[in-house]
Amino acid sequence: MKTIFFLLVFSLSFCVCNGRPTGKAMTSQGLQTEIPTIIKTLKSFYVSYSTNYLQEQDNNSLLRAHLTEGLIAKIERMKLAIQADPIIRAQDFSEEAIKTLQVKHLDKNWYMVSYSWTTNKDKWTNIPVRVNKINGHYMIDYITPEWNGSMYGDSLLYVYPKHQSVDASSPMSLLKTFYAAYTILYCSMPADLKQQLDALRTKYCTNKALAQFNAAIDIDDMDYAPGYDLVIDYFDFDPLWIHSIAYTQLNKDTYQMYYTKWRNVVTTITLHIIKQGQEYKIDEIQIE
Numbered sequence: 001m002k003t004i005f006f007l008l009v010f011s012l013s014f015c016v017c018n019g020r021p022t023g024k025a026m027t028s029q030g031l032q033t034e035i036p037t038i039i040k041t042l043k044s045f046y047v048s049y050s051t052n053y054l055q056e057q058d059n060n061s062l063l064r065a066h067l068t069e070g071l072i073a074k075i076e077r078m079k080l081a082i083q084a085d086p087i088i089r090a091q092d093f094s095e096e097a098i099k100t101l102q103v104k105h106l107d108k109n110w111y112m113v114s115y116s117w118t119t120n121k122d123k124w125t126n127i128p129v130r131v132n133k134i135n136g137h138y139m140i141d142y143i144t145p146e147w148n149g150s151m152y153g154d155s156l157l158y159v160y161p162k163h164q165s166v167d168a169s170s171p172m173s174l175l176k177t178f179y180a181a182y183t184i185l186y187c188s189m190p191a192d193l194k195q196q197l198d199a200l201r202t203k204y205c206t207n208k209a210l211a212q213f214n215a216a217i218d219i220d221d222m223d224y225a226p227g228y229d230l231v232i233d234y235f236d237f238d239p240l241w242i243h244s245i246a247y248t249q250l251n252k253d254t255y256q257m258y259y260t261k262w263r264n265v266v267t268t269i270t271l272h273i274i275k276q277g278q279e280y281k282i283d284e285i286q287i288e
Contacts, residue, residue, distance in 0.1 A: 034133075035105045038105075038111065038131050038138060039103045039104070039105065039111065041138060042103045042111055042113060042129065042131065042140075043101060043102070043103045043113075045062070045066050045140070046087075046088075046101050046103070046113055046115075047098060047101055048062060049062055049063075049087060049088070050088055050093050050097070050098050050101065050115075051098060053085065053088065053093050054093045054094065054095065054098070063075075066139065066140055067139065067140045067141075068134070068139050068140070068141045069191045070141075070189035070190060070191055070193075071140065071141055071142060071143065071189065073189070073191070073193060074189050074236065075087060075143070076227065077227060077235045077236035078145050078146070078235075078236055080227045080228070080235040080236075081147075081234060081235040081236050082145075082146050082147070084146070086143060086145065086146060087127075087143060088115075088125075088127070089125050089127055089146050090125065094117070096117075097115045097116065097117055098115070100114075100115045100116040101113070101114075101115045102114050102115070106128065106152055107152070107153070108154075109130050109131055109132055110128055110129070110130050110152040110153065111128070111129055111130075111131060112126055112127070112128055112129075112150070112152070113126075113127045113128075113129055114126050114127070126150045127143065127144065128143070128144040128150060128151065128152035129142065129143045129144070130142040130143075130152075130154075142156070142157060144156060145236075145238060145262075147238065147261070147262030147263070148238070148240065148262070156239065156240065157187075157239060158184070158187040158188045158189065158239050159239070160184050160187065160188075160239075160242070161184070163181075164177065164180045164181035164184050165177065165181070166178050166181050166200070166203075166204060168204060168279035168280050168281070169278075169279070169280070170280065171249075171253070171255060171273040171280050172247065172249065172255070174204065174273065174279075174280045174281070174282070175247055175255055175257060175271065175273070175282075176247060178200065178204050178282070179245060179257055181200060182197065182200055182231060182232070183232070183237045183241075183242055183245070184242075185197055185200070186232075186236060186237035187237060187238070187239040187242065197229070197231075201213060201231065204281055204282060205281060205282045205283075206274065206276070206281050206282065206283045208283055208284060209281075209282045209283055209284060209285055212230060212284065212285050213229075213230045213231065213285070216228060216230040217230075230285055230287070231269075231285065232267070232269075233267050233269055233287050234261065234267065238261065238262070241259050241260065241261050242259075244259045244260040245257065245258075245259045246258055246259070250270070253272055253273055253274065254270065254271070254272050254273075255270070255271050255273060256268055256269065256270050256271070257269045257271060267288075268287075268288040269285065269286070269287060269288070270285075270286040270287075270288065271284065271285055271286075272284035272286075
């Protein structure tokens with residue numbers, strides 16, 4: 001597996017909702033009147049979260065009250081990928097940094113949370129977040145991953161068809177449609193992501209490939225951890241990476257899938273395909 005990068009890089013009521021927002025986004029007119037309240041609420045959340053973080057207090061109940069379930073799960077995946085806390089984009093925090101926390105409105109439902117590590121405030125950490133009004137309550141439903149820097153806007157989110165069927169009638173069609181379905185699941189952030197990924201692997205991978213997947217999680221190696229996904233050779237998948245996916249056939253039964261993720265790192269995965277009955281399945285997964 002590729003080296004993991006080490007980076008140091010709402011007093012209102014909320015509800016806990018599953019996965020993607022179920023309520024309608026705030027209208028432009030309604031949004032303008034609610035901006036001050038949302039800013040105050042976001043700052044309150046971040047002050048509480050970072051204070052608990054600094055004091056090594058549990059933040060689970062705070063997250064459940066303020067973030068959608070799908071985002072909470074994504075944060076855990078991002079945390080494994082960047083080896084830092086995606087909410088604050090750091091591995092530690094300080095009282096001085098808490099004092100500098102500020103929030104400003106960007107556009108539509110997007111806000112920028114910022115704080116400074118230094119007393120002269122010459123270095124700022126900027127974290128774009130999206131707030132949606134769901135069933136009458138404000139919820140944070142997206143935080144821009146650190147690998148996307150200060151980018152914001154709904155173009156960062158999942159915009160592909162919700163369901164992708166898999167065509168296992170030929171090796172190449174299997175790979176293309178399987179990976180499309182698999183990565184789209186990551187990007188759409190469903191509350192039951194793990195179960196849906198498990199179902200896809202079980203249906204389109206042989207027992208040999210499934211054993212490889214499980215062994216990659218259990219292997220005694222610092223580069224591996226629960227949450228690592230051998231199928232993508234990473235812990236999460238970003239919507240902006242989908243268009244970089246490509247395939248190459250090496251020989252009759254062997255193919256390569258590759259894509260480019262943050263910092264322009266190219267991930268290459270070699271797959272051996274076999275036919276079982278009338279369909280093809282992934283029989284072996286090798287990481288370059």
